[in-house]
Amino acid sequence: MADRVLVVDDEQSLRKVLAATLQREGYEVQVAADGEEALGALDRDGADVVVTDLVMPKMDGLSLLRKVVARHPDVPVIVVTAHGRVDSAVEAMKAGAFDFVTKPFEHTELKAIIAKAARQSDLNARNVVPDEGALRTEIVGKGQQMIELQQIIAKVADAPSTVLIQGESGTGKELVATALHEQSSRRERPFIKINCAAIPRELVEAELFGFEKGAFTGAVQSKPGRFELADGGTLFLDEIGEIPIEMQVKLLRAIQESEFERVGGVKTTRVEVRLIAATSRDLTREIAAGRFREDLFYRLNVVPVILPPLRERREDIPLLVEHFRQKYNARLKKSVEKIEDDALAALASYTWPGNIRELENVLERTILFAEGTNIRAADLPASLRQPRPADDSAPAAPGVPTTPGPLKEIVKEQVQAIERDLIVRGLEVTGNNVTRTAKLLKISRKSLQMKMKEFGLRGED
Ligand SMILES: Nc1ncnc2c1ncn2[C@@H]1O[C@H](COP(=O)(O)OP(=O)(O)OP(=O)(O)O)[C@@H](O)[C@H]1O
Ligand SMILES: [Mg+2]
Known part of the structure; x- marks a missing residue:
């Protein structure tokens, strides 16, 4: 989908020229003549990037900027300032502008800034750049296995080595990947995720490496791939076991040489990316079956992290329950104060095939429906109250x-x-x-x- 730019300027001719230029670049453009109109359009239709003049009737650019920052914090705002007005540029930057250009500006300069802003907007929408002071990922658990996990994360977070996280569904693979990024010195740089299982086979290459305009039907504008977006940061390849075998050689090369070509492109792009991969499949079995390349496996598995299923670390259940009680009390505005021992016992003895995600869902639901301040076994879903099925652990x-x-x-x-x-x-x-x-x-x-x-x-x- 084309990125949408909202152009705000009181001068009609300027709006028109800018709109035409950006449309040629493949953006979808909306225009507004002043801040008030712009805010209305933004509230109604949204946008990926706002480009605004500063001096305008009704609501000026700076007031618009402040309103956008407050109401649409994910939308980057580029401010156009008059020549020689450095003070207003500084003021705009302080108020949270993404960047500024000085009139008269080169279209190439503005286009480059808009492209950068659109990329940022994309990241914001996918919620992948934690702001400074944003909630740190908390990995709950005090059992031996979790202590060791914390130690591994602390030790390797800042290393450039590839980490391969293996574990059943819901064991916390993505959480660990996020923690690795947040504890690295790349934390201010992008954290880009790609779920290999969610992308149609024929699009995997374009998603990973990007494509040039005209590379295939529908490629109306060129686009960077996830490797490029992650430049300087971390790329998380989720469900790596699902990546088509024919893509694996290309991925291996990109990892080994830190370079690749966009689909339909000839130029070689170089990036500097820290790679984390995760899978819920048994990759050794996939290798044996000829579905996963052994060389790629060894390249990914430099630092192996294996997340145990919840049923093998039941000692952490009470802590996790407490963690989710607080989380969902806050999120659902409830006031559950205690999970009674009989409920805890039921939670601790269930086999949890869906692991921590399942535990989290059960607690969310139970807390949502809780009427009093205490949760008893009878308040839990029926499946948990059945006698425990055979459990190998x-x-x-x-x-x-x-x-x-x-x-x-x-x-x-x-x-x-x-x-x-x-x-x-x-x-x-x-x-x-x-x-x-x-x-x-x-x-x-x-x-x-x-x-x-x-x-x-x-x-x-
Ligand atoms: N140790 C933990 N402490 C607190 N929360 C956790 C922990 N492990 C997992 N969670 C929570 O459980 C949920 C599932 O975790 P996550 O998405 O990381 O699992 P996953 O292994 O990637 O699962 P899937 O294979 O299904 O994608 C998330 O909401 C996550 O925050
Ligand atoms: Mg996951």
């Missing part, structure tokens, strides 16, 4: 043998496995607190202690 719970055997012994074994399992979950939920676990399991503290001893479990009080 559960501590040694022997399956019921299919061949008949001594009934009493097998039953005893089974009961003990279930007991041990429930106690482990209880201790996890209560942070190893014996008294609270006993309450949760509705047994006496003494008998809990005996059982814990029997099963070799430890807790605190």
Whole structure:
């Protein structure tokens, strides 16, 4: 889609010339004669970039700029100042203008600035450039695996090496990629994401490397690809396992040599980009099946990060629950104060095939529908309240043998496995607190202690 530029000037001839020039460049152009008209058009139709004169009747350029910054903070504003009026240019920049040009200006100069602004606008719309002081990505978790993850992130964030993040759906791959970017010295530079699974095969190359005008039907203007947009910053190739095999050689070359050509272009473009890739597929299996190039895999897998499924780090569930309770209380304007132990127990023992995303969704929904200040197990979705399905990560719970055997012994074994399992979950939920676990399991503290001893479990009080 063409980028849309709103041209604001009280002089009709200037508006016309500028509009025609920009239309020839492939922009969609809207015009306004003063600030008031411009603001109306912007509120109504939006725009990707605003170019405005400063001296105008009704609302002048500076007031317009201030209103746009307040009401449409994602839309870059370019200010046109009169020759010799450096003070007004400075004032405009202070008020948040993206850039300024001085009259009389060269069209090439203005075009370059507009192109840059349109790119910025695109990034803003995709919310990829965190402002200074913007919320830092928080990776919640205190278990051993999460501590190690934090250490890896801190260690490699600022290195130029490629990181390959592997993990099931919803385990936090994108979150980790974002954290890597934010903790690097590139944080002020673009963080560009591309989801290889969401792009039709035949468009992957154009998306990655850009294209020249006329490269294919519909290419009415040339466009930079994600590699170019990410120049100096980070490029996140999500679902890299889905990238068509015929694209993999080109990608490998772009990574190895930091250069490529746009589709339909002859000029070689060089970029400096930090690459992070992620996949929920088992790439070794993809390699074996001939769907993923081994050389590309090794090139990407310089720093491997493997995110464990949530069911293998249940110790983090209480912390995550608390994190999402606060998040959705704020976001949904609710005041849930406590997730009761029985609800926590249910949350802690579910298998979470959709991992943290599923946990987050469950909490969002539960908090949204919560009527009081406390959430109990009965408030959770029914699927969570079912008995837990077989779980491969559960501590040694022997399956019921299919061949008949001594009934009493097998039953005893089974009961003990279930007991041990429930106690482990209880201790996890209560942070190893014996008294609270006993309450949760509705047994006496003494008998809990005996059982814990029997099963070799430890807790605190
Ligand atoms: N450790 C964590 N702490 C807090 N929030 C987390 C954590 N891990 C994941 N999340 C949240 O869970 C959700 C899913 O995470 P994310 O999108 O990063 O997962 P993903 O692995 O990319 O998933 P998919 O494979 O489905 O794309 C996000 O809302 C994210 O903020
Ligand atoms: Mg993802």
